[in-house]
Amino acid sequence: MTQRTSKTASAALAESSARCAVFPDFVAQDAAIARLRAQVRYGLMVDCPPCIMNWFSEEERRVDGADARRQLYVAEFHLLLDVYADALVDRIWRYCCLDHIFYPLRRPEPAG
Numbered sequence: 013m014t015q016r017t018s019k020t021a022s023a024a025l026a027e028s029s030a031r032c033a034v035f036p037d038f039v040a041q042d043a044a045i046a047r048l049r050a051q052v053r054y055g056l057m058v059d060c061p062p063c064i065m066n067w068f069s070e071e072e073r074r075v076d077g078a079d080a081r082r083q084l085y086v087a088e089f090h091l092l093l094d095v096y097a098d099a100l101v102d103r104i105w106r107y108c109c110l111d112h113i114f115y116p117l118r119r120p121e122p123a124g
Contacts, residue, residue: 037087040074053095055105064112081119088116 035049048067057063075084095109
């Protein structure tokens with residue numbers, strides 16, 4: 013029964029990732045970046061804190077324009093804040109995200 017539930021949840025996550033509606037606050041919506049966001053959001057890479065910086069750079073690479081960058085920085089901040097507030101995520105990962113939460117806030121304001 014548990015395995016069936018797990019398969020059903022996995023199938024739902026895969027379907028959501030395919031539709032890319034899991035993280036609607038972000039402009040860029042494709043399966044690869046949705047997987048990176050999910051790894052950060054749900055603490056799936058607890059043993060790899062540098063993946064947060066990789067996620068930042070991949071997000072940055074996918075947006076053009078000042079408004080899109082501004083929206084990206086706000087969305088990144090909120091995602092990291094959500095991770096920190098989620099008691100179900102490993103505590104170490106939550107603190108790691110809190111350590112990185114300044115990054116979207118410190119990025120220079122795009123010229124526009």
